[in-house]
Amino acid sequence: MNNKFLWLVRRELWESRSAWLAPLAVGGVWVASVLLGVINGSIAINGLSPAHLARLHERLTPDNLDGIASLALTFIGATFLVLVAATQFFYAIDSLYGERRDRSVLFWKSMPVSDRETVLSKFVFATLVMPVVAALVALATQVVVFAILSPRVAAIDGVLPHLWSPAVWGGSLLLTAYGILVFALWYLPLVGWYLLVSAWVPRSPLMFATLPPLALMLAERIVFGTHYTTAVVMGRLMTLGPAFGGRHDGTDVGLVIDNEHLQIPRTLVDAMRPLHFLGSPEVWAGVVLGVALVVAAIYVRRTRDEAA
């Protein structure tokens, strides 16, 4: 049973190569551009070039340096998060539609695999496997990028240890793990919606997934002149809700050096609000809705008559 589920997930990896190809491509772009930057000396970490750092570093506290390193890691990691949101959308929207379009659903249904197992494998793939794969590639990218930067940074006295500080990397890993959890729970209703649309619609799942919410937002605006749906949908899509707190992006240490105003970031780890997030009704309402949508997707795949 467990073994069977593993095969179903592996099947998704064979089919949806973008789950690992897309993160690898982004990692490749990171490594290539940093390498290029190091070669022609134009590299900057959060707007701070090594030359900058060399001028500033005696004015910066060890915390500041840790913060810069952390934010560099977070920045690299965040690009993968955005990527996963996109690949997850395209994956889930096609997962149950594609098998109907090429009629391979008739092959999959000839196997002793229930509709529940099939839909759940696709759900787990979208909500956990894709983010975890991206996180692993992100981690490798972070290591390689920092390794490329190390020789340059080593020229500045006392900075290199901050680049490889266990606290910085530990914090980054913690942030990644938290990010995967937040991502899975916060986007659960979206993935559920994509799966249901994918299982249900006769054609153009992309259109069916996006148009009804847009129509709803527009209708509310026209009929009531209000924007509640827009706020809910956009809040879900564009933010991670109550996952992080404090100053909205964790930049809270202002520093003025040489007439330059610098925001030295405090690490995002401090901004994590796991208890607040897990205690938020907004999160659990989304989870309940998401689970209901997944159950509906299972039902639709089960009862859909392929002959019709």
Next chain:
Amino acid sequence: MATLIEARGLTKRFGNTTALDGVSFQVGSGRIVGLIGPNGAGKTTALKAILGLARCEGSLSVLGLDPYHDRDRLAERVSFIADVAVLPRWLKVQNAIDFVAGVHPRFRADRCQAFLERTSIKRTSRVRELSKGMITQLHLALVMAIDAQLLVLDEPTLGLDILSRKRFYDSLLSDYMDAERTILVTTHQVEEIEHILTDLLFIDRGRVVLDLPMDDIPAHYAQLLVAPDRAEAARALKPLGERQLLGRHVFLYENADHAALAALGEVRQPSIADLFVAKVQGGAA
């Protein structure tokens, strides 16, 4: 002979059209049943009901289970090839074998490998790189390596050339079929499967119009070829159907007196195709 499939009063409607209209039949184990009917006769609907993919009114039991309700339990013991070319095009041959081996407890990978070794299919190929005939061979290799009690084939050779079709049925007979297995097959190319069938099930406009073991055909049906001047006499014996062939009249009779027919002309055993035309279209063709 144990009863494998028992259908009673199977009915299915899509809106105003009735796909199945009170269909009843039985299939015993060890049989190869040809489910034959014109397009839209309800064949596929009947197969989907047997596979538990569609819900029907009436009672239906497959291997003692209700196929729609117990589909997940039935799926291990029933295999099917529904239509051609439903193998996903991105799938690699080796991955297909690994996947089926991973999810199907009755699949024997070594048997599948043995079947594939007789073909020119490479393990590293993706389905999209294979010809239509090869895809069907691969699908058949996967399905034949499953130790299932019932195999359902819906137009398994549609769109294949005659060599591939012949190879398909030859493998099925020589490598798969035994007394423990049962095959239910639909096809339009009836003359090609005539020699492998043990039973005939004709279905037309949602109704069963013929349900007969192949061995019983000679006892019930006869074809008569007569010269034009004997045509009136032949018509008087109430044939099921009539057509003209190279200047002779061909009649098909059900439960007719053989001696009376022989007096008029040449009596033959009708082919499935002749029987089909007479039964389904009432000899109109």
